[in-house]
Amino acid sequence: GQNIDQPTEMTATEGAIVQINCTYQTSGFNGLFWYQQHAGEAPTFLSYNVLDGLEEKGRFSSFLSRSKGYSYLLLKELQMKDSASYLCAVTRWGYKLSFGAGTTVTVRA
């Protein structure tokens, strides 16, 4: 089986930085995805980490430590449109995504 944990909710102020942690225990691990999902919409791809380390993409960065079963998504210079659910997902056996329950981020003015 698999166990993927992330906080349920986080709140931050516009312009600030928020870090969403994700821990996992799973078999057949290949890599870790982060998706953003606005209410009632499709999950959209943010990042994919296969190797240990930090991947930076504009305002978003993602980190992976395979030995610790740990990842985080860093959102910088928060904007109101960043209010959404952020889903951590591990990919197993090359194709099967196993998701956490998601972290709802609320950005306040």
Place this chain on the structure above:
Amino acid sequence: GAGVSQSPRYKVAKRGQDVALRCDPISGHVSLFWYQQALGQGPEFLTYFQNEAQLDKSGLPSDRFFAERPEGSVSTLKIQRTQQEDSAVYLCASSPKREETQYFGPGTRLLVL
């Protein structure tokens, strides 16, 4: 270019009815996936196709759930004799190849009364 599309976007069914949910993947994508997302939860894997072959159906909750992709493009998820616990959003995703990023459609929100 066009993304993954799904229809209908919303479906209300009476308990015991059969429903069919359609997915049109991104053109040329070999791999297609179905997920079920309950309210407030992350998506749960249902099944995986590579072209027309269903290679993994381990996530289908019961034998009332059936998926097909006969020509390796459009896929249909069918639920027979719907139950209230089937109420969820059904998401379809496709990827160019098996190990590449999955791109999701907007989902079909199914409500069984």
